[in-house]
Amino acid sequence: MNKKHVFTIVTTTRRTNNRVRSFAKELASSLCCALKINRGKLNIEELWYLAREYGAKRVVIVCRGLYGNPGRLVFLICNGDSPSFYPLILKLGGIKLAREEGVRITQPKNITPIAVSVEEPDIILFGQELAAALYLPFLGYSTLEDLNQFESIIYVEKVGSKKTKYVVKF
Numbered sequence: 001m002n003k004k005h006v007f008t009i010v011t012t013t014r015r016t017n018n019r020v021r022s023f024a025k026e027l028a029s030s031l032c033c034a035l036k037i038n039r040g041k042l043n044i045e046e047l048w049y050l051a052r053e054y055g056a057k058r059v060v061i062v063c064r065g066l067y068g069n070p071g072r073l074v075f076l077i078c079n080g081d082s083p084s085f086y087p088l089i090l091k092l093g094g095i096k097l098a099r100e101e102g103v104r105i106t107q108p109k110n111i112t113p114i115a116v117s118v119e120e121p122d123i124i125l126f127g128q129e130l131a132a133a134l135y136l137p138f139l140g141y142s143t144l145e146d147l148n149q150f151e152s153i154i155y156v157e158k159v160g161s162k163k164t165k166y167v168v169k170f
Contacts, residue, residue, distance in 0.1 A: 007135055008034040009051050009059045014041070016064055019097070023070040024062040026098050029105040030152065030170040031134070032112050048076060048083035057135040058086070070095050075133040086133045093164060108152040112170070115142040117157040126166055127156050 010028035012020050028036035035054065042050065051059050056078055065071015075086035098105050114134070116127040119141040131138035136154070139147075147153050154170045 006033050006035045006054045006056045007031075007058070009047075009054060009056045010034055010036045010062065011039040011047065011059060012062045013064060014039060016062075017068045019068050019095075020062055020064050020070050022097055022099065023095060024060075026105055027060065027062065027170070029107050030112065030154075031136075032108045032110055032152075034107070044076065044083050048078055051076070051078040058133070060134070065092060069093075088129050088133045090130075090168075110151050111137060112152050112154055113137045113139045113150060114154045114156065115139040115147055117141075117155065120158065123156060123158045123166065130154070130156065130168070 008028075008031055010024050010031075012024050025036050028034040035056075037050070039047065047059050047061075059076035059078060061074040061076065062070050063072045063074060070092050072092055073090040075088060077084045077086050114127050114131040114136055115138075116123045124140065127140070128138050134154075139153075144155075147155070152170070154168060157167045157169065159165060159167050
């Protein structure tokens with residue numbers, strides 16, 4: 001079987017819906033060397049074996065939340081001798097799909113770095129954790145003008161809300 005080399009596999013939980021599948025597809029399309037797969041009846045160990053066959057370092061599992069929206073992201077580490085989860089679970093809210101905004105996503109050819117909008121310890125720590133969870137480089141604090149040299153980025157902004165701490169844009 002001819003399989004391309006990937007860094008990240010994006011999939012969903014077993015019980016999913018169209019909106020969660022669309023978000024998983026858009027997430028995979030926004031990351032370099034990422035592949036979206038249909039999970040079917042695969043358990044965690046079988047996902048881990050599949051990721052190892054592809055040479056992937058991470059599996060991102062998109063979980064369903066309230067009212068059928070994507071609810072959280074869970075990260076499976078594939079480098080070790082057995083499957084293990086990265087100790088970061090992202091709770092999602094206010095998801096806007098690119099198709100709803102009329103935007104078409106094309107997969108970048110170069111690695112997608114992660115940058116943060118302000119130079120504060122808490123957002124920098126979150127950006128570093130997100131970079132480690134996705135197995136991507138972390139640039140640190142950067143203005144949008146500084147990031148013009150990259151084909152695509154994942155940009156983390158701090159929000160002054162009690163309910164939402166950060167906005168992640170990709």
